[in-house]
Each structure stands twice: as structure tokens, then as C-alpha cells.
Amino acid sequence: MTTDAFIEKLSRRAPLTNDEIDCLRSLFSPPKAFSAKTEVIAQGSRPGVSCLLVAGYCGRVNTVEDGGRQITQLGIPGDFLDLHSLLLDAMDHSVVALCDSEIVMVPHDKLRRLTETHPRLTRLLWMETVVDAAIHRQWIVSKGRRTGLGQLSHLFCETYLRLEAAGHASDFGFEFPISQTDLADIAGMSAVHANRLLQQLRADGLIRWTANCFTILAWDELRVLGEFDPTYLRLTRARV
Amino acid sequence: MTTDAFIEKLSRRAPLTNDEIDCLRSLFSPPKAFSAKTEVIAQGSRPGVSCLLVAGYCGRVNTVEDGGRQITQLGIPGDFLDLHSLLLDAMDHSVVALCDSEIVMVPHDKLRRLTETHPRLTRLLWMETVVDAAIHRQWIVSKGRRTGLGQLSHLFCETYLRLEAAGHASDFGFEFPISQTDLADIAGMSAVHANRLLQQLRADGLIRWTANCFTILAWDELRVLGEFDPTYLRLTRARV
DNA sequence: CGGTCGATTGATGCTACTCAAACTTAGTGG
């Protein structure tokens, strides 16, 4: 089952009891398919469900007045795309499928009931949103104080480790069916500039990215270039 | 009492019962003073407490290898500076007092006990961290897709509304004893450039900022310039 | 009164944006 990957991911942070696993399982229903470029959650809407991404990539998208687009979060399989909406109301941004994706919808009332009965699971879900915030802060650092190359390098290191922890990457390779335009909207740069930086990373033998398949050829160099320190991803066991 | 401002802030999001208010009060002890530029929480440490800022301004600070500094969050009075550390372990950044500040230390075991007994308060505290993340995302949008002037305008609008909601600002004026260098580290630009943008905002009659006292002279123009939409701050009553 | 910190100003160069066009690839229908 695809949702088991999520349970597996949580249990890597803290061991789960059978009761807790059952409680999580009771949240899930069969996934829905969303094709590339489809809007999963509309800006301004008040969703009654949160979305667990089980396959594909999704992005939180903010649109600015001049038509510019900024992606503020990259959702990978195993991510709760919008646990936030459990606590907030109207969406101030939209969630868009960046490629063909599969999503399990989890009703908010089920989640709210979970918070009444399972404090430890609640803290684990809370922790998911807190790690998301830590990732946000790293993106702020990237955009504020890293060079273009450093920014992309950091993003690729981060994405690889997150995917690996979710069981969707190994040997420095992963599926990455994202357009350069979307990548540019993630990095907050023009598509032209993103393209040139990618060419440089390729020419320097750091990455390969063809046919939707991304490979990190020189992890150590990429890590140094992006000043990447994975502490903030909290991939190790925690005390919750 | 200074911590009552925090309770007042939470209760504006959702009405609190007397029991809940008592529970919150039991968390607090007298504040500690931190003078400007003091480190409140060190990078790499594993704090056993979370910090409630009751007076002053603090920043989450990330330092990059070339000596550059990026402030990823601006803490204002009434903010829990580091609720995150309840769920995470080693700090991947530091928290620094940007001016003389007063902080109440709340032990994590008290907070963890709260999450066992008060699900609704738990969700409200969770919501605090979720709003922080929403602010992070707006900063990402600022850095990615707004001009320098837009970025500063957005920051000033955001800061004013947050301060006003916490009872620390009115009539478009507030105390802002922050150096331009710190502002530049917030905005992710050089101090020289921040200075020139400030001069422009002053020359255009949008702001006044002298003797630590900040005044927004033209709210509507500043709001338009920064494309500021306060939805994400969730200052209105929520269903929790 | 010298020293330090922050604000300000000027000059220079790089980074990244914009506009525009060519090219490549994948998908579609005849």
C-alpha cells in the first residue's frame, strides 16, 4: 500500500504502537489521480480535507501581480501537502501538481478526532509541519545569501535526501519529471538563468538530468557548493 | 502581567476556557533580560525550554560560510520564539536578541504535559507554528519574486499588523530599535542597498524611521508597493 | 578626546533579468 510509506516515514522518527498504526490507517482512503499542471487546492478555498501525496510532485504556488510565480514548497511522496489547512481557514496560495500525481484525501474531522485521542501522534504530525517550516527557513537562506549555483545545489541535495528517506531514491538517482520553468519558480529565478546554471552543473560533472531522471554525480562537491547540512531535515530518530 | 498579552493573543484566535487560561498561566515564570546582540539560543544546542518573547525583538539567525548572515524570522513580543525545539532536537541556527529584550523560559516537559491533557490548546500552539510557516512562505515569495522596494514594503506592512495584533502598535507607528544592518540581514540584501531603498521610501513620503520610532505615513501606497495581503497572518477568529 | 558603531555616499563590476529567436522533443491527427 502506498500510504504505508507515510507510516514508515513517521515510525522512523519515533516507533509507533499497533494502536497508533491502526489509527493512522483509519485515516486513509484510495488515492485520487491528478495530472500534471492540475490545481489540487485552489487559492481562496476552504478545504475540508488535507492531502497526503503518495506519488508524484506537487508545489505550493504563490502568484504575484505581474504574473510571476513562486513555488514555496516542493511536496514529495509521503508528504502531507496541506496539514496546515486543518488549523487555518482560507488558502492564501494554491497547490498544484507539477507532474502526474496521486493523492489521498484525509478529512479534517478525522484528523481533529485524532488530536483528541492520540497526543503522541498529534506531536508527530505537528512535527511534520515543523520540519516543513525548517525547510522553508533553509529556502529563505538560499534565496537571501547563497549564489545561484549554491541555491540549486542545496535544493538538489535536500530533495535527494528527502526522497531517499521516503524510499523514492537510491544511489544518488531519482525520478524528477519537473520542467526547468518549475525549477526556476522554485529557485526564484528566471527560466533562462536556471537553464544556464544547470548547464554549468552538468559541464562541471556534478549532475546529470535527462529524460526525467536526475543523478547526482558528485555528492561531496554538490554538498560543498550548496553549503548543505542535513541537520534541519531531522532524518534521525527523535524524542517525541 | 506581560505574559497575559500572549494569552490575549491566543484567545483572539479562539475563546479560551478558564481551565485553559489557568493551564497556560502555569507555564510561565518571571522573564529574563537579554541585552542587544546577545545570543538567546546557541546553534547546535539542545534547549530544554522554549522562549516566549515578552518585550523587544529577536531573530532566528543562520550564518553561512563566507560570513554572511540571514535572519529567517523576526520575533516580536507575544511570539513563542522556539516552540519548534519542543519537537526537534539540535538547533540548526541560533536565536539572537536584536535589541534589549525580555524572555520567559517555558520548560519542554510542561509543554509536553499540556499536549497530553489539553488537545485544544495543543492545536492552538500548533497553529502558532503553522502561522510562522505561512510567514516564512511570504518571505520566500518576497525574496524570490518581489523587487527590493516591494520586499521592504511587505516586511513593514507585515510587522506593523503583527505588532498591532499583539497590542504593541497603533496609528501606524511602532518602536523599531533595529539597525539597518539587521534589516538588511532580514531582507537578504547588503546594508548599503537597504539604506538606499530606505532613503527612497522616505523620499516618497511612505515611511518615517528616526530615533527607533517607525511610522508608516502612507499605508495604502506601501501595501500596494509590497503587494501585501494580510490573509496569511490569520488575525481573525479561527475554528480550532 | 580618541574610539567604536551605525548611517550615508560614491564608484565599479558582476549577477541575473528581459526580450527575442532558434531548436528539440513529444504528442496528435491525417
Added chain:
DNA sequence: CCACTAAGTTTGAGTAGCATCAATCGACCG
């Protein structure tokens, strides 16, 4: 199986925004 189309990638040229370096000025402090 091949034209046709649409979407995405790549390239070139010109330009704006912002960084960097360096120096000056003012305020506060021991």
C-alpha cells in the same frame, strides 16, 4: 509514417539591480 503543433530547452544580446569596496560623517561612550 509523416506533417503539424505545442511545450520545453537552449542560445544571444542588451540592460537593470544589486554587491562590493572604500571613504566620510555623526552619535554615543569610556
